[in-house]
Amino acid sequence: MPFLELSLRCRESEQPRYERALDDVGALAVTMLDADADTSNEHAILEPGVGETPLWDSITLTALFPHDADALLLLAALEAFDPELDWTQAGFRSVEDQDWERAWMDQYVPLRFGERVWIVPWNCDVPTEAQTPEAAVVRLDPGLAFGSGTHPTTALCLRWFDALAADGRLQGQTILDFGCGSGILALAALKLGAAKAVGVDNDPQALIATHDNAERNGVGDALTVHLPQDEPPAATYPIVVANILASALDALADLLAARVAPGGHIALSGILDGQQDALLQRYAAWFDDLYVSIDGDWVRIDGVRRAT
Known part of the structure; x- marks a missing residue:
């Protein structure tokens, strides 16, 4: 089954707010990547500190929604959840189902x-x-x-x-x-x-x-x-x-x-x-x-x- 994927680049300090908004509107999964890293080398992932989440300067958030979700309605709901967040750079695409963990x-x-x-x-x-x-x-x-x-x-x-x-x-x-x-x-x-x-x-x-x-x-x-x-x-x-x-x-x-x-x-x-x-x-x-x-x-x- 395909999914509707939303992707957005944000600052690390904003990540928790974006993630809460995505969870609130029904995201099936939310993942985080270092937006500036080359995942083919050893610098791709940060070993966090004591109880810390990854601390990258910029993060690419990716969220999956059901394939029949309406992108415009999702954006409206996200903007209503936290009006101070900027969703203008959010992108959407349809992606096929796969073993996401294995692909990662x-x-x-x-x-x-x-x-x-x-x-x-x-x-x-x-x-x-x-x-x-x-x-x-x-x-x-x-x-x-x-x-x-x-x-x-x-x-x-x-x-x-x-x-x-x-x-x-x-x-x-x-x-x-x-x-x-x-x-x-x-x-x-x-x-x-x-x-x-x-x-x-x-x-x-x-x-x-x-x-x-x-x-x-x-x-x-x-x-x-x-x-x-x-x-x-x-x-x-x-x-x-x-x-x-x-x-x-x-x-x-x-x-x-x-x-x-x-x-x-x-x-x-x-x-x-x-x-x-x-x-x-x-x-x-x-x-x-x-x-x-x-x-x-x-x-x-x-x-x-x-x-x-």
């Missing part, structure tokens, strides 16, 4: 980060280059909910773990993934040789996704997940990664610093280029050897916790 997944291909880390969608075969004992292969389904694909913020962290493993600093360690989302970083660390991983997120659905992904990747016994209030308050870790937002990294600096054991390593990501100076100054209170890595418009800061 088929856009993605295996990606390599550093020397050893591979993120391979479940619908893809593991590449020949990744079929070696040294390869750290994480299998995930592409999706929007928790960033199963990778944005530069996540790519920066995956490369950091790859470098730690190459230096032998990850082997047998316990890592904290603060703002774990899909668990992609924790899973990569375990595949690279970490003994245990702890995932923390304030969204219960993220914890479910992380746990399920760990089970499917055969490392469920090595990973535990917690809401922030349930994590042991005095716990420290030799390796901590926080791929969230710059504002959250600033607000949580004391907490994150307290989670890193003396001599331990931290990586902070989710930082736009230009935001790093304030965070460098903030984290210099606890960390030495602070180093900045840049991928496009995004930044990772890593450092070593000094003894107190």
Whole structure:
């Protein structure tokens, strides 16, 4: 059965209002895409922060309606629901029914980060280059909910773990993934040789996704997940990664610093280029050897916790 599809580009800050309006007038499904991303590369999807939805500058919203819906009546209803929203750029087309989830997944291909880390969608075969004992292969389904694909913020962290493993600093360690989302970083660390991983997120659905992904990747016994209030308050870790937002990294600096054991390593990501100076100054209170890595418009800061 065909559907009537509405598509509209909007700012990220407006997305919840547009989505509520579409739901109110009877959309059968609403999806979100990064309007500026090339979905064939690793920058297509953002790994969100703690309990955050994807934070892209511009979003393409796509909504499906029954094929016999009247486009003009839909627009009138949408304008009535929230008169301040601009629907003048909305486009309509008729689309044939298909397996939407499979069509979405088929856009993605295996990606390599550093020397050893591979993120391979479940619908893809593991590449020949990744079929070696040294390869750290994480299998995930592409999706929007928790960033199963990778944005530069996540790519920066995956490369950091790859470098730690190459230096032998990850082997047998316990890592904290603060703002774990899909668990992609924790899973990569375990595949690279970490003994245990702890995932923390304030969204219960993220914890479910992380746990399920760990089970499917055969490392469920090595990973535990917690809401922030349930994590042991005095716990420290030799390796901590926080791929969230710059504002959250600033607000949580004391907490994150307290989670890193003396001599331990931290990586902070989710930082736009230009935001790093304030965070460098903030984290210099606890960390030495602070180093900045840049991928496009995004930044990772890593450092070593000094003894107190």
